[in-house]
Amino acid sequence: MGSTLGEFEQLVLLALVRLGDDAYGVTVRRELEKRAARSVSLATVYTTLARLEAKGLVDTRVGEPTPQRGGRRKKHYVIVPAGRRALRDTLRTLRRMTSGLDAVWDA
Amino acid sequence: MGSTLGEFEQLVLLALVRLGDDAYGVTVRRELEKRAARSVSLATVYTTLARLEAKGLVDTRVGEPTPQRGGRRKKHYVIVPAGRRALRDTLRTLRRMTSGLDAVWDA
DNA sequence: CGATATCTTCGACATTGTCGACTATTTGGG
């Protein structure tokens, strides 16, 4: 089974973990721009989110309309166990490969 | 200037750092199988190595024939400053995204 | 030389990464 996560998929999954409940397209993108200093279009975020869902790593639920000034309903995303596992494995591999190489991220 | 490294590119670059001088196709693959518990074909490793070179992230030098039982010459790879920088940035982003999320890799 | 052991390169195809443009919902005003 192919359980490796792409570079961007990892970041999106991590954003979901950080955001908890309030995770949907716009917030995920914002989190990525702030914390990861990476600017991406919303379309890019949605595409990856859709693929993660197709792979069964995240779940979605369409929210109720909010009292704000109009706008379509939000589609919330949450990481599921399988997703958390995939993320854990990926990060674990990275840690194993970097352990003892402080020279890499110095300066 | 797209400076993001793919998931596998990161692992290969890290393998190069770990291997130092003795880094070439076969050893890189071995390092990946051992430390990263990831099995890949040699062709896969070479393809990525070639692309990293094309992007100017690694340098190569063809070695002299070794006294072993025959075989073609090895092509050694070494990460260059630009590569180290790209790797550092990528890992830094990951760290920023994971900081404070110990729950992710527990259990 | 020729068989055999080592390595690297080719040609292809599947996954991911990235968008710009377009569609769907909602709500406040006129």
Next chain:
DNA sequence: CCCAAATAGTCGACAATGTCGAAGATATCG
């Protein structure tokens, strides 16, 4: 009511990465 404005998501495409199996290059030893 109906529509402009505000939000949020979906489509269709194309570039970059991930992955091989098969083929091509060199060496060394009898």
